[in-house]
Amino acid sequence: MTTTPTTQSVQLTVNGVARSGETENRKTLVDFLRDDLELTGTHVGCEHGVCGACTILLDGEPVRSCLMLAVQANGRSLETIEGLGSPDDLSPLQQAFRESHGFQCGFCTPGFVMTTVALLRENPDPSEAEIRHCLSGNLCRCTGYQSIVEGVKSAALALQAGENR
Amino acid sequence: MTALSTAAGIGSTRTVGTAALRVEDLRILTGRGRYVDDLKFPGMLHAAFLRSPFAHARILSIDVSAALELPGVVGIFTGADMAARTTGIEPLVAPPGFRSEPVFGLAIDKVRLVGDPVAIVVADSRYIAEDACELIDIDYEQLEAIGTFEQALDPSGPKVFESLDSNIMLEMSNSYGEVDESFAEAELIVRRTFAQHRVAQVPMEGRGGVSHFDPESGNFVYYTGTQSPHSLKGYISQALGVPLEQTRVVNGDIGGAFGLKIATHREDVALCAASYWLGRPVKWIEDRNEHLLASGQAREERMELEAAVNRDGTILAMRGTMVLDQGAYPAVPFVGGGIVGLIATMMPGPYAFRGFAMSSQVVASNKCTYSAYRAPWAMETWARERMINVIAAELDLDPAAVRRKNFAANDGSVSMLSGATLLDNSCAQTLERVLELGEYDRLRTEQAAARAQGRCVGIGFATFIEGAPGPAAGRGLNEQSIARVEPDGQLSIFTTQAPNGQGHETTLAQIASDEMGIPIGNVKIYHGDTADTPYALIGTGGSRAATLASGSVLHSSRKLKANVLELAAEMLEANPSDLVIEDGLIHPIGVPTVHLTLAEVAARAYAEPADTSEPVLAEPTLTAEAAYDGGIGSWSAGTHFCHVEIDLQTGQVKILRYLVVEDCGRMINPAVVEGQVRGGVAQGVGEVLFEWSAYDDQANFLAGTFMDYLLPTASEVPRIDIEHLENEPNEEVFFRGVGEGGLLIAPAAITNAIEDALSPYGAQINDQYLPPAKILELAKVI
Ligand code: FES
Ligand code: FES
Numbered sequence: 001m002t003t004t005p006t007t008q009s010v011q012l013t014v015n016g017v018a019r020s021g022e023t024e025n026r027k028t029l030v031d032f033l034r035d036d037l038e039l040t041g042t043h044v045g046c047e048h049g050v051c052g053a054c055t056i057l058l059d060g061e062p063v064r065s066c067l068m069l070a071v072q073a074n075g076r077s078l079e080t081i082e083g084l085g086s087p088d089d090l091s092p093l094q095q096a097f098r099e100s101h102g103f104q105c106g107f108c109t110p111g112f113v114m115t116t117v118a119l120l121r122e123n124p125d126p127s128e129a130e131i132r133h134c135l136s137g138n139l140c141r142c143t144g145y146q147s148i149v150e151g152v153k154s155a156a157l158a159l160q161a162g163e164n165r
Numbered sequence: 166m167t168a169l170s171t172a173a174g175i176g177s178t179r180t181v182g183t184a185a186l187r188v189e190d191l192r193i194l195t196g197r198g199r200y201v202d203d204l205k206f207p208g209m210l211h212a213a214f215l216r217s218p219f220a221h222a223r224i225l226s227i228d229v230s231a232a233l234e235l236p237g238v239v240g241i242f243t244g245a246d247m248a249a250r251t252t253g254i255e256p257l258v259a260p261p262g263f264r265s266e267p268v269f270g271l272a273i274d275k276v277r278l279v280g281d282p283v284a285i286v287v288a289d290s291r292y293i294a295e296d297a298c299e300l301i302d303i304d305y306e307q308l309e310a311i312g313t314f315e316q317a318l319d320p321s322g323p324k325v326f327e328s329l330d331s332n333i334m335l336e337m338s339n340s341y342g343e344v345d346e347s348f349a350e351a352e353l354i355v356r357r358t359f360a361q362h363r364v365a366q367v368p369m370e371g372r373g374g375v376s377h378f379d380p381e382s383g384n385f386v387y388y389t390g391t392q393s394p395h396s397l398k399g400y401i402s403q404a405l406g407v408p409l410e411q412t413r414v415v416n417g418d419i420g421g422a423f424g425l426k427i428a429t430h431r432e433d434v435a436l437c438a439a440s441y442w443l444g445r446p447v448k449w450i451e452d453r454n455e456h457l458l459a460s461g462q463a464r465e466e467r468m469e470l471e472a473a474v475n476r477d478g479t480i481l482a483m484r485g486t487m488v489l490d491q492g493a494y495p496a497v498p499f500v501g502g503g504i505v506g507l508i509a510t511m512m513p514g515p516y517a518f519r520g521f522a523m524s525s526q527v528v529a530s531n532k533c534t535y536s537a538y539r540a541p542w543a544m545e546t547w548a549r550e551r552m553i554n555v556i557a558a559e560l561d562l563d564p565a566a567v568r569r570k571n572f573a574a575n576d577g578s579v580s581m582l583s584g585a586t587l588l589d590n591s592c593a594q595t596l597e598r599v600l601e602l603g604e605y606d607r608l609r610t611e612q613a614a615a616r617a618q619g620r621c622v623g624i625g626f627a628t629f630i631e632g633a634p635g636p637a638a639g640r641g642l643n644e645q646s647i648a649r650v651e652p653d654g655q656l657s658i659f660t661t662q663a664p665n666g667q668g669h670e671t672t673l674a675q676i677a678s679d680e681m682g683i684p685i686g687n688v689k690i691y692h693g694d695t696a697d698t699p700y701a702l703i704g705t706g707g708s709r710a711a712t713l714a715s716g717s718v719l720h721s722s723r724k725l726k727a728n729v730l731e732l733a734a735e736m737l738e739a740n741p742s743d744l745v746i747e748d749g750l751i752h753p754i755g756v757p758t759v760h761l762t763l764a765e766v767a768a769r770a771y772a773e774p775a776d777t778s779e780p781v782l783a784e785p786t787l788t789a790e791a792a793y794d795g796g797i798g799s800w801s802a803g804t805h806f807c808h809v810e811i812d813l814q815t816g817q818v819k820i821l822r823y824l825v826v827e828d829c830g831r832m833i834n835p836a837v838v839e840g841q842v843r844g845g846v847a848q849g850v851g852e853v854l855f856e857w858s859a860y861d862d863q864a865n866f867l868a869g870t871f872m873d874y875l876l877p878t879a880s881e882v883p884r885i886d887i888e889h890l891e892n893e894p895n896e897e898v899f900f901r902g903v904g905e906g907g908l909l910i911a912p913a914a915i916t917n918a919i920e921d922a923l924s925p926y927g928a929q930i931n932d933q934y935l936p937p938a939k940i941l942e943l944a945k946v947i
Binding site for chain 1: 184186187189190191192193194195196197198200202203205292367368369370418419420421423450452453665666667668836837839840843844845846847848870871872876878879880881882884885
């Protein structure tokens with residue numbers, strides 16, 4: 001433990017942009033994203049894989065970035081909340097969440113949003129039961145989930161209406 | 166409705182009463198929120214706490230030498246440093262007779278709970294700081310620990326604080342009205358003991374901060390997420406000896422709080438001390454295990470209760486004894502155990518008892534600090550609403566009938582026994598409406614049929630009033646605000662609220678923009694920075710925002726509008742009373758073509774005009790402030806209705822329907838109101854069915870991860886249907902708080918439904934925690 005930690009260089013694509021960095025082998029992917037790449041939109045709520053706040057897409061699949069090491073993402077393609085719309089130009093999915101008053105404190109939000117992106121790509125017309133099942137890997141302490149479920153439903157409608165982005 | 170309520174602008178910009186889209190969402194939905202851990206400063210170091218593995222032990226020695234040698238470690242501080250170089254902090258708002266010792270940032274000579282911070286390690290990275298924690302060598306002598314009420318109350322047992330002769334931190338007796346007479350007269354006395362288990366607030370963002378002392382200037386800034394920036398500032402200044410005027414606390418976005426972050430925590434003090442002594446910015450972000458172990462817990466109470474009743478369902482009086490486990494260290498500034506007084510004064514609720522008495526004890530144990538959690542006084546509502554159902558069952562009456570029989574008149578003729586007004590509370594109305602919406606009679610018929618088929622279904626409901634602000638909440642704690650027109654005509658509002666999910670940037674802007682007559686987008690709400698917000702002891706808490714903060718903003722905006730109109734009148738050579746502001750334009754009534762903007766008025770107030778023949782209009786100023794105390798106070802009220810089905814194979818409780826009828830006066834933003842209610846109910850579902858901050862009887866903590874402390878997910882929280890009654894109280898500010906009511910009442914509605922479902926098995930629900938194993942035990946399946 002008192003030996004100097006070993007490092008490796010990591011190259012990856014984040015939201016379509018090539019990024020690289022030198023990281024300690026033991027550094028988690030979420031710490032690398034937040035500290036080294038300064039993408040602080042992805043949050044850490046538990047560091048043990050339960051809360052889903054750290055959910056990102058890795059080659060299109062939702063993963064918990066607290067349970068992966070940065071070095072494991074070498075050569076992979078990542079999507080994070082920062083890759084969606086901006087405050088002046090929300091994506092239809094973000095707009096749907098805003099209109100349904102989906103969130104309160106916003107800490108869980110990036111994880112729910114990325115989980116929803118993955119859900120709707122795979123299943124553009126989910127039932128309420130499917131939505132609730134899919135979201136049950138993400139914890140929210142503020143909302144009681146109903147407004148988030150409504151947001152997913154209206155996001156699905158918006159995307160079906162061809163506002164896909 | 167009084168004339169005052171219509172004084173606001175009536176243009177198309179009006180948003181109060183609508184689900185205006187939240188300002189906050191633009192940043193939180195795009196990953197641009199700024200939470201504590203998102204901060205980075207040049208030269209910033211990282212801290213980790215080494216915590217006690219023992220519930221109760223004497224610290225014999227601490228050896229940090231090996232840890233200090235680890236490359237990257239910058240400093241390590243222990244309790245000895247805290248004792249020598251800081252001042253202990255003490256509760257500010259403690260009831261008379263409350264006993265404690267001053268609280269230091271780190272344990273000094275002994276540890277009093279699993280997770281007690283013993284050392285703070287500061288290093289170049291958090292990874293290194295945690296490595297160094299493992300190199301610290303501590304010699305402990307384990308002591309017998311206190312994990313139960315009985316152990317705490319055993320006079321021959323160990324003491325949490327050896328300077329005190331017992332573990333009883335507070336004793337209090339409250340008695341109102343005719344108690345003994347009622348018990349002497351009653352046809353029946355009903356007794357039950359109710360226990361509420363220990364749970365926790367668990368915001369998704371834990372605690373943390375970046376403490377930034379600048380030795381050059383002597384300025385000390387603590388970036389954190391607190392419900393009470395000003396009280397935290399005061400405690401940091403006092404503990405460290407930094408002058409108050411050089412101390413500043415700054416919030417960003419806060420990822421939930423629920424009462425936990427109203428306190429100044431010991432880690433705040435230790436972190437700030439480390440930064441102060443090292444002269445460097447230091448960040449500490451709590452991990453989830455630390456959070457569950459040591460941040461704060463709530464709600465461990467046991468109440469032995471008896472009710473004096475007549476056979477027609479009249480409840481003459483209730484009396485009882487209660488014990489509350491405050492854990493080891495008292496919360497600062499609001500002692501958790503201090504809530505026993507509020508529990509006693511609130512317990513008669515909306516009912517007309519003749520007498521009520523409660524004797525309470527607060528004991529210390531070797532557990533985490535008991536701290537505020539959404540509706541901290543909830544024990545009284547749960548025990549009372551359970552007891553009413555117990556009485557109904559004893560008397561073979563419908564629980565709705567017993568409530569109807571005992572509701573106090575709300576015409577002002579009856580006050581609560583403890584003195585508070587019950588004027589205009591709409592409890593009875595919400596009960597009738599929820600029974601109607603829930604089709605109570607039909608469900609009862611169906612229940613009989615379902616039981617005949619062997620299904621286990623139950624119906625429960627419970628009624629509450631929420632002081633929002635209650636007569637107790639508003640007193641002596643004014644809410645201040647400042648309103649200012651900026652040179653560009655934008656309106657800035659400075660509030661004492663410290664929002665952590667409630668959407669105040671939106672709701673307060675709705676109030677201010679309506680009042681001023683400008684679009685909501687022209688208002689910015691400033692909060693959470695002690696450098697520019699008015700002083701407040703509390704900040705966000707006690708459901709104070711809806712009435713008190715909104716009322717304050719209403720009044721400061723109104724004063725400012727009068728100033729704007731006076732200046733505009735001079736510019737337009739008109740009479741102020743002939744002018745209005747609509748859609749951001751100031752014009753004579755009925756003549757919108759002749760108009761000024763706020764920016765034009767501001768230009769004349771703030772700058773020397775190019776044409777020197779026109780004087781600067783310096784008076785009145787474009788800043789106004791106001792304070793609001795909530796008037797006579799009033800109640801939010803409601804009844805929750807819950808229909809459950811229990812699977813007797815698995816012990817799983819399924820909530821088939823959850824219905825809320827509530828009345829918080831006029832809603833500023835119905836979407837925000839509903840979010841507060843649903844969030845509270847979800848926490849109630851969690852509290853009854855899943856969550857337990859479990860300790861064994863030696864005070865070893867058993868719920869240190871999210872695999873042990875179970876939060877309800879989207880699969881467990883049911884759909885929650887809400888109907889609002891918008892009775893407007895007889896006050897000029899019509900909005901009432903809803904922050905606490907959901908969690909206040911949900912456990913009662915749910916446990917009443919479960920007891921109803923299990924009644925064929927003779928089950929009595931006396932403990933609030935009902936995980937599947939307990940359900941099966943109650944149903945006599947296991
Ligand atoms: S932080 Fe990764 S699942 Fe909680
Ligand atoms: S909005 Fe606060 S945790 Fe989900």
